[in-house]
Amino acid sequence: MTHDSILILSCNDGAVDLALEELRGVASDAVLLEKLAEDVLLVDAGMPFAALAATWRRTPPIFVRHLAPVQVVAPLGGHTGDPAYLARMLPAALPPLETTQSFSVQARVLADAAYKPFDLNTPLSAALSGESGPPLDVRAPAQVVTVICAALKTWQPDPQLLLGGAALGKGTRLAALAGVSLAVDNLSSWGGGMRRFAREEGQISRAEFKLLEALEVFGIVLPSHGVALDLGAAPGGWTRVLRRAGQYVTAIDPGELDARLADDRGVRHLRMTAEHYLQAEPDAFDIIVNDMRMDARDSARVMAAYAKLLYPHGWALMTVKLPEHDRKPVLDQTFAILRPAYTLAGARQLFHNRSEITLYLKPRR
Numbered sequence: 001m002t003h004d005s006i007l008i009l010s011c012n013d014g015a016v017d018l019a020l021e022e023l024r025g026v027a028s029d030a031v032l033l034e035k036l037a038e039d040v041l042l043v044d045a046g047m048p049f050a051a052l053a054a055t056w057r058r059t060p061p062i063f064v065r066h067l068a069p070v071q072v073v074a075p076l077g078g079h080t081g082d083p084a085y086l087a088r089m090l091p092a093a094l095p096p097l098e099t100t101q102s103f104s105v106q107a108r109v110l111a112d113a114a115y116k117p118f119d120l121n122t123p124l125s126a127a128l129s130g131e132s133g134p135p136l137d138v139r140a141p142a143q144v145v146t147v148i149c150a151a152l153k154t155w156q157p158d159p160q161l162l163l164g165g166a167a168l169g170k171g172t173r174l175a176a177l178a179g180v181s182l183a184v185d186n187l188s189s190w191g192g193g194m195r196r197f198a199r200e201e202g203q204i205s206r207a208e209f210k211l212l213e214a215l216e217v218f219g220i221v222l223p224s225h226g227v228a229l230d231l232g233a234a235p236g237g238w239t240r241v242l243r244r245a246g247q248y249v250t251a252i253d254p255g256e257l258d259a260r261l262a263d264d265r266g267v268r269h270l271r272m273t274a275e276h277y278l279q280a281e282p283d284a285f286d287i288i289v290n291d292m293r294m295d296a297r298d299s300a301r302v303m304a305a306y307a308k309l310l311y312p313h314g315w316a317l318m319t320v321k322l323p324e325h326d327r328k329p330v331l332d333q334t335f336a337i338l339r340p341a342y343t344l345a346g347a348r349q350l351f352h353n354r355s356e357i358t359l360y361l362k363p364r365r
C-alpha cells in the first residue's frame with residue numbers, strides 16, 4: 001500500500017461488482033477495504049490516485065461514477081462540534097489548494113451524526129477560501145475537497161493518514177475521510193457523481209433527467225433546429241427536452257404521449273413500433289435517441305438498422321437495459337451488434353440510470 005492509493009469510489013447500487021471489475025481491469029492489485037454505503041466503496045487501488053485518474057481521463061469507466069482520494073482521516077465524535085473541528089483542522093492537514101482556481105467542498109454523511117452535509121460544507125468552505133484563498137464555485141469547481149463522514153468497520157488507516165496522530169474510537173469508529181483533487185480527476189464535478197436537476201414546471205417524466213445528464217456528461221451540443229427521432233418516446237419526457245432545445249421531433253411509440261404535447265406542431269407522434277417505422281420509408285435525422293424498454297441486444301439491432309438514417313454529422317443516444325444476470329456478456333454482445341454501424345463515443349452508467357447504461361454513438365461511414 002502507498003498512502004496515496006486509498007480512494008473512495010461511487011457507483012450505482014447494484015453495480016458494485018461491475019465497478020470493482022472495472023477498477024481491477026486498470027489496477028490489478030486493487031482491494032476493496034470496505035463498503036461505506038451501498039454505492040460508496042473504500043478501496044486501496046494499489047496505485048496512486050493520480051495515475052488511476054489519468055488512465056480514466058483518457059478512457060472513462062462505465063460503472064465507476066466518481067472517484068476521490070483519501071489523504072486525511074479525521075476521527076470524529078458525531079456531535080455538533082465536528083463541523084467546527086474539521087473547519088479548524090482540515091485546511092492545514094490537506095494538500096494546499098491552488099489559490100487562483102475555483103474550489104468546492106463536497107461533503108457526504110454516511111453515518112448517524114448530528115449534522116448534515118450542508119453543516120460541513122459551509123464552515124469548511126469559509127475556512128478554505130478565507131481572505132486570500134481560492135474562489136468558491138459549487139457548480140463548476142476546478143478543485144474539489146471531498147469529505148466523507150462514515151463509520152469505519154474494520155479498516156485500520158495508516159498512521160500517516162490519521163489527523164494529528166489521533167486514534168480511531170473503539171465504539172462507532174466515526175471518521176471524516178478527506179482529500180483534495182482536480183474535478184476532472186473525479187470523473188464528475190458533482191459530489192459522488194450525483195448530478196441532480198431541479199424539477200421543472202411542465203416536466204413529463206423523470207426520464208428527462210437521464211437525457212439532460214447524458215447531454216452534459218458527453219458534452220453534446222444540440223444543433224439549432226435539428227431533426228430528431230425519439231424511439232420509445234412515450235410518455236414524452238425526452239421529446240419535451242428535445243423540443244425545448246429547438247428540435248423538431250418524430251416520436252415513435254405504440255403508447256400515448258402526454259396530452260401537453262398534443263398541440264405542439266413540432267412533434268409528430270407515430271403510434272407504431274420502431275421496427276414498423278423502419279419499414280415505412282422513414283426520413284433522415286440529425287439525432288436519434290432511444291429509450292425503448294427492450295432487451296439490450298434487440299434494441300442494439302434496431303439501432304444498427306437505423307444508422308443509415310443518420311446524417312454523417314449526426315449522433316445517437318441510447319439507454320441499454322441490463323439484465324439481472326450475465327450483465328457483462330450481454331453488454332459485450334450489445335457492443336458487438338452496434339460496432340459495425342457506430343463508433344462508441346461514450347458509455348456511462350449515469351446517476352439517473354437505474355439498471356441500465358447510456359451510450360453515445362456516432363455513425364460509421
Ligand SMILES: C[S@@+](CC[C@H](N)C(=O)[O-])C[C@H]1O[C@@H](n2cnc3c(N)ncnc32)[C@H](O)[C@@H]1O
Pocket residue numbers: 204205207208231232233234235236237238239252253254255272273274275291292293294
Ligand atoms: C422508459 S419508456 C420511455 C420514456 C421516455 N423516454 C420519456 O422520457 O418519457 C419506454 C418506452 O418504450 C416503448 N417501447 C417498447 N418497445 C418499443 C418498440 N418496439 N418500439 C417503440 N417503442 C417501444 C414503450 O412503449 C415505452 O413507452
